[in-house]
Amino acid sequence: xxxxxxxxxxxxxxxxxxxxxxxxxxxxxxxxxxxxxxxxxxxxxxxxxxxxxxxxxxxxxxxxxxxxxxxxxxxxxxxxxxxxxxxxxxxxxxxxxxxxxxxxxxxxxxxxxxxxxxxxxxxxxxxxxxxxxxxxxxxxxxxxx
Amino acid sequence: xxxxxxxxxxxxxxxxxxxxxxxxxxxxxxxxxxxxxxxxxxxxxxxxxxxxxxxxxxxxxxxxxxxxxxxxxxxxxxxxxxxxxxxxxxxxxxxxxxxxxxxxxxxxxxxxxxxxxxxxxxxxxxxxxxxxxxxxxxxxxxxxxx
Numbered sequence: 449x450x451x452x453x454x455x456x457x458x459x460x461x462x463x464x465x466x467x468x469x470x471x472x473x474x475x476x477x478x479x480x481x482x483x484x485x486x487x488x489x490x491x492x493x494x495x496x497x498x499x500x501x502x503x504x505x506x507x508x509x510x511x512x513x514x515x516x517x518x519x520x521x522x523x524x525x526x527x528x529x530x531x532x533x534x535x536x537x538x539x540x541x542x543x544x545x546x547x548x549x550x551x552x553x554x555x556x557x558x559x560x561x562x563x564x565x566x567x568x569x570x571x572x573x574x575x576x577x578x579x580x581x582x583x584x585x586x587x588x589x590x591x592x593x
Numbered sequence: 594x595x596x597x598x599x600x601x602x603x604x605x606x607x608x609x610x611x612x613x614x615x616x617x618x619x620x621x622x623x624x625x626x627x628x629x630x631x632x633x634x635x636x637x638x639x640x641x642x643x644x645x646x647x648x649x650x651x652x653x654x655x656x657x658x659x660x661x662x663x664x665x666x667x668x669x670x671x672x673x674x675x676x677x678x679x680x681x682x683x684x685x686x687x688x689x690x691x692x693x694x695x696x697x698x699x700x701x702x703x704x705x706x707x708x709x710x711x712x713x714x715x716x717x718x719x720x721x722x723x724x725x726x727x728x729x730x731x732x733x734x735x736x737x738x739x
Contacts, residue, residue, distance in 0.1 A: 565703045582690055
């Protein structure tokens with residue numbers, strides 16, 4: 449989030465999940481009800497409410513302080529008909545799917561600083577790159593062929 | 594007699610060792626007290642990362658949580674901006690449904706009525722729904738990168 453143009457110097461908030469003890473960046477478990485697909489599988493909705501996150505405005509500074517925050521969000525992915533396949537045998541991953549569009553709406557609360565923020569409706573957001581499909585990596589890479 | 598001699602020798606030897614141990618302990622304590630706090634903290638940090646010792650004869654198979662792609666660490670972290678032909682999963686040993694997007698941006702309003710821009714080229718969300726491998730077995734789960 450920025451005050452003025454969206455450049456690092458203007459960043460006032462950075463909302464994300466904490467880094468896990470295993471080193472996973474900003475990954476959080478999702479309840480089964482949090483991810484739904486249309487019958488044709490071409491549209492996916494990822495939605496969570498009251499997710500505990502952190503606000504870390506000075507990220508990625510090592511000593512960037514954090515404030516507990518809460519996130520409600522909804523992301524809708526819609527696959528196009530343009531197929532994509534990304535594979536790297538050396539790095540043992542294979543993604544097969546489709547280019548997609550994605551839109552996001554969210555509400556964020558940071559009680560300790562009495563701050564809330566609500567994005568404009570989902571339809572007004574944009575993203576630069578999106579794909580949806582299936583992936584195998586690591587131990588599943590060879591067996592998934 | 595020879596045996597007693599050996600026993601006496603062992604006793605003397607043990608006493609000598611004990612004396613040396615106490616001497617070493619005393620010196621070590623004095624040195625430790627003089628060490629700067631930062632060094633002592635550095636020594637305790639890795640202990641927090643040590644694998645737990647199983648209690649009550651429990652097996653030791655590692656943690657059941659997913660872990661990152663090992664070779665993504667080129668930047669000193671395990672985050673990579675999604676784009677064509679790069680690893681899109683955050684989780685290693687994973688198979689399942691995945692979607693990822695980045696470069697989200699838009700506008701919103703705070704609780705003071707201020708209109709603020711949100712998002713950056715690195716603002717990305719994803720889901721990973723399927724199977725991952727940890728603690729020597731497969732797990733079914735859904736995760737999101739937020």
